Every structure is written in C-alpha cells, then in structure tokens.
Amino acid sequence: MGSVDADDGSSVLREMVRVALPTSFGLFEARAFEHPSGRVYVALVAGEIGDGHHVLARLHSECLTGDVFGSLRCDCRIQLHQALRAISAERRGVLVYVTGHEGRGIGLVNKLLAYVEQDNGADTIDANLQLGLPVDARDYGPATAVLGCLGVQSVRLLTNNPRKVDGLRSAGIDVLTTVALATTPSSRTSAYLQTKERRLGHVRPTGAQLAELDDPAIAPALDVTALLGKLRRHPDRPYVVLKYAQSLDGRIATSTGDAKWISGDHERAVSHALRAACDGVLVGVGTVIRDDPQLTVRMVAGASPMRIVLDTTLRLPDAARVLEPEAATTVITTDRSSAARRAALRRRGVRVDVVRGDRTGIDLHAALELLRATGTTSLLVEGGSKVLTSMFAARVVDRVVVGVAPLVIGDGTQAIGSLGVTSVAGAIRLENRSMYPLDGDLLLAWDVPQDR
Ligand SMILES: NC(=O)c1ccc[n+]([C@@H]2O[C@H](COP(=O)([O-])OP(=O)(O)OC[C@H]3O[C@@H](n4cnc5c(N)ncnc54)[C@H](OP(=O)(O)O)[C@@H]3O)[C@@H](O)[C@H]2O)c1
Numbered sequence: 128m129g130s131v132d133a134d135d136g137s138s139v140l141r142e143m144v145r146v147a148l149p150t151s152f153g154l155f156e157a158r159a160f161e162h163p164s165g166r167v168y169v170a171l172v173a174g175e176i177g178d179g180h181h182v183l184a185r186l187h188s189e190c191l192t193g194d195v196f197g198s199l200r201c202d203c204r205i206q207l208h209q210a211l212r213a214i215s216a217e218r219r220g221v222l223v224y225v226t227g228h229e230g231r232g233i234g235l236v237n238k239l240l241a242y243v244e245q246d247n248g249a250d251t252i253d254a255n256l257q258l259g260l261p262v263d264a265r266d267y268g269p270a271t272a273v274l275g276c277l278g279v280q281s282v283r284l285l286t287n288n289p290r291k292v293d294g295l296r297s298a299g300i301d302v303l304t305t306v307a308l309a310t311t312p313s314s315r316t317s318a319y320l321q322t323k324e325r326r327l328g329h330v331r332p333t334g335a336q337l338a339e340l341d342d343p344a345i346a347p348a349l350d351v352t353a354l355l356g357k358l359r360r361h362p363d364r365p366y367v368v369l370k371y372a373q374s375l376d377g378r379i380a381t382s383t384g385d386a387k388w389i390s391g392d393h394e395r396a397v398s399h400a401l402r403a404a405c406d407g408v409l410v411g412v413g414t415v416i417r418d419d420p421q422l423t424v425r426m427v428a429g430a431s432p433m434r435i436v437l438d439t440t441l442r443l444p445d446a447a448r449v450l451e452p453e454a455a456t457t458v459i460t461t462d463r464s465s466a467a468r469r470a471a472l473r474r475r476g477v478r479v480d481v482v483r484g485d486r487t488g489i490d491l492h493a494a495l496e497l498l499r500a501t502g503t504t505s506l507l508v509e510g511g512s513k514v515l516t517s518m519f520a521a522r523v524v525d526r527v528v529v530g531v532a533p534l535v536i537g538d539g540t541q542a543i544g545s546l547g548v549t550s551v552a553g554a555i556r557l558e559n560r561s562m563y564p565l566d567g568d569l570l571l572a573w574d575v576p577q578d579r
Pocket residue numbers: 370371372373378379380383384385386389410411412413414415417418437438439440442487488489490491509510511512513514515517540
C-alpha cells in the first residue's frame with residue numbers, strides 16, 4: 128500500500144492505510160498515521176475536506192476508561208459521541224483520536240493512580256501534582272500534523288479547552304472558533320468539571336444553568352447540580368431524590384392513569400438532566416406497565432444511569448422498553464417471583480436481585496442497602512404514586528423535586544398517598560426551598576430533614 132510522508136517541523140508522519148469505516152454515527156473514512164515514535168493516530172474523516180477551510184474538527188484525547196468502558200469519572204465518552212454526531216451531521220469534518228493523551232498525557236496507569244488520590248480527596252489537578260506528575264503533558268504537535276496531512280487549514284474546533292486552541296495555533300492550524308462540547312454533570316463528574324472550569328480555564332463544561340433554559344433544543348447540556356441539592360452520604364442507602372410532575376391540584380395522572388405529558392418540554396429536559404446526574408433512576412412496576420418509559424437520557428447530553436424497577440412478582444412485560452439494551456437495568460424482586468422468569472431476564476442481560484418483601488411489596492430498606500452496596504450513591508425516584516408514598520413512609524428521602532404544571536385535573540392519581548398524618552403539626556416539613564419558573568411550569572425543590 129502507498130504511504131505519504133508529512134513533515135510537521137520536527138518529525139515525520141507516515142500514512143499507513145485509509146479505509147471506509149461505517150459507524151453508528153455515520154460513514155467515515157478512517158486514515159491511520161504512524162509517528163516515528165511508533166504511536167499511531169487515527170483520523171475519522173467525514174465528507175470532502177476540499178479547500179481545507181472552516182473544517183469542523185475534534186482532537187480527542189484518548190481515554191480507555193471513558194471512551195471504551197463508559198467510566199462515569201469523566202466526560203470523555205459523551206464528548207467523543209457528541210463530536211462524531213456533530214461531524215457526521217455536517218457531512219464534512221474530522222476527528223483525530225489522539226493516542227498518548229491518557230489522563231492529560233500522564234498515561235493510563237498514572238491516571239488510575241491519580242483516581243486513587245482523587246478518592247482520597249484531591250481534585251484532578253492536585254492528584255497529578257501529588258504524584259509528581261504534570262497537570263497537563265499533552266503535545267498537540269503530531270495530531271496537528273495529521274490535520275496538515277489531511278489538507279486542513281482552518282478549523283472550528285470542538286472543545287471547551289482554551290489550551291487545546293493554543294496548542295493548535297502554535298502548531299500552525301488556524302482556529303477560527305470553538306464549538307462547545309458541554310456535558311450534563313453527574314454527582315460523580317460535577318466536581319471534576321468544576322475544577323476544569325475553575326483551574327484549567329475550560330469554558331462552561333457543564334452547559335446551561337436552569338435559569339438559562341430558554342429552549343432545551345439549544346441547551347444540549349444542563350447543569351442541575353443546584354436542584355439535586357447537597358449530596359448526603361449514607362452508609363446503608365443512596366442519596367434519594369424524589370422527582371415527579373403534578374397538576375396544580377396535586378395529581379400525577381388522570382383517573383384513567385394518563386400522565387403524558389403533565390409538564391412541558393423544559394420540565395422534562397430537567398428530568399433527563401436529573402437522570403444524568405444520578406447513578407440510578409427507579410420506578411415501580413406500576414409505572415412500567417402504565418407508561419412504558421425508557422428511563423434513558425435523551426433530551427440533554429449526558430450518560431444514562433442504571434434503570435431500576437421494583438417488581439415483587441415480576442409482572443414486568445417482556446416488551447417493556449426499560450428492558451431494551453440502551454442502558455443497564457436492574458429489577459429488584461422477592462422470592463415470590465418465579466425462578467424461571469428471573470433466569471429469562473438475566474439471559475437478556477438484566478440484573479435481577481432478590482430481596483425480602485413487606486406488606487407494600489419490596490422492603491425498601493433492603494433494596495436501598497443492596498443498591499448502595501453495589502455502587503449506587505445517588506438515586507432518582509420517578510414514581511409512581513405507590514413508590515413515592517412508600518419512600519416517604521420509610522423515611523428514606525433526602526430531596527424532593529416537583530414540577531408543578533398549570534393544570535387542574537380533579538379526580539386522578541394523587542402524588543403521595545396516605546402517610547397516617549392526622550394533624551398539620553405531624554406533617555413532614557420540608558426545608559431549603561429552591562424555585563425555578565420553567566416555561567409554563569414551576570419547578571420546586573426542598574430538602575427533607577433527616578432528624579424526624
Ligand atoms: N407525573 C409523574 O411524574 C408520574 C411519574 C411516574 C408515574 N406516574 C403515574 O403514576 C401511575 C402509576 O402509579 P402506581 O402507584 O400504580 O405505580 P408505581 O408506584 O410505579 O408502582 C407500584 C407498584 O410497584 C410495586 N412495588 C414493589 N415494591 C413496592 C414498594 N415498596 N412500594 C410501592 N410499590 C412497590 C408494586 O407492585 P407489585 O406488588 O406487583 O410489586 C406496586 O403496585 C401511572 O398512572 C403513571 O402514569 C406519573
């Protein structure tokens with residue numbers, strides 16, 4: 128096969144191969160370049176580069192844990208997918224996958240060692256420094272030389288990172304503008320993204336704030352950190368946030384069970400951002416049977432969390448969308464469900480956990496303890512009425528987020544059923560209210576005191 132040499136001023140790149148690469152984002156041409164160091168850079172090219180000007184481009188720093196394994200410690204995979212989507216949508220552009228950039232250039236093992244430091248309290252910068260490593264050791268020279276080999280002269284660069292812009296410019300590529308790649312922060316990435324903004328100068332890596340949400344379509348990432356509240360760490364259960372949309376008269380569905388949609392698009396985009404912010408999203412099997420929700424993150428840029436269904440006897444329909452493979456699913460059941468049905472779900476890649484039951488169904492303390500022990504530190508509970516009620520009754524709620532829609536329904540499904548409260552003084556009193564008008568709806572959030 129023929130090869131092309133290109134001089135980037137200090138080294139020579141050799142083009143090894145070019146071949147069509149169909150992907151789920153669209154058709155690209157994969158072109159591989161070898162550096163004298165032996166490192167290989169792959170460029171995914173969409174359409175014709177033509178005169179090389181105004182090319183939509185991304186230099187994506189490799190991240191095995193994020194890009195391949197779907198790690199929730201970083202925003203890399205979301206950015207990679209957003210970039211490929213944007214380039215494919217434009218039918219012209221290039222993504223260079225930059226090997227050697229693991230952990231901002233410190234290498235894979237050092238990046239994992241830095242995670243240990245972060246688990247002990249350091250931020251992403253101090254973790255590197257504590258290991259005696261540079262904060263950012265990335266060299267953009269070879270990747271920029273790849274752009275040169277492709278005939279790229281000026282780019283609209285997909286990045287939030289001003290140092291990447293400087294790197295390209297100093298290597299001779301004209302950066303006309305940047306195109307943001309923000310990610311809805313999760314309880315796991317929020318501090319990391321904030322550090323990148325505060326200490327590394329990244330431009331708004333967490334996207335729009337709630338108050339700026341004019342149109343979800345132009346807010347691909349939505350920062351709902353404030354709405355989520357201050358995460359309390361419990362040893363035996365996740366931080367639990369209840370979220371539902373109700374009419375002004377407190378109904379989450381009509382008398383026929385219809386709930387689509389009580390709230391508007393903006394309020395529902397917030398629900399998707401809250402899903403992306405949490406490790407898990409939980410509903411009762413009643414909601415799955417009535418509404419057949421997907422429970423994935425679609426209205427904002429963010430990772431879908433583990434979907435969790437409480438289902439005492441496995442009434443869950445085989446065709447339920449929550450069982451489809453776009454995200455992981457856990458069904459929590461009791462020994463009242465059939466072993467054959469549990470096995471059938473496991474064969475479909477669904478995690479099935481058996482815990483003890485109580486008179487309302489699944490014993491919530493047992494279920495939440497199991498979720499906590501298997502890595503769920505924050506849990507969004509999206510209903511329906513029976514599950515919301517039992518969460519309050521079991522006193523395991525940390526935060527309540529309610530979208531109040533300008534609707535009066537009359538008879539219907541009430542958000543919260545009987546809690547045995549007979550006097551106002553005996554009611555659960557919430558505190559630390561936040562309030563956000565959202566299009567026609569009103570979003571309200573409170574903390575639930577833990578010392579009741
Ligand atoms: N507006 C909104 O935000 C919103 C959100 C969600 C749902 N909804 C509406 O709510 C309605 C569904 O409400 P729902 O009360 O029937 O459904 P649900 O709360 O989602 O599910 C209730 C079922 O979950 C199972 N379950 C297992 N353990 C439980 C426990 N500890 N506590 C409570 N339930 C437990 C029970 O069935 P088994 O005994 O068979 O296990 C129970 O019947 C639908 O009309 C839906 O549209 C509205």
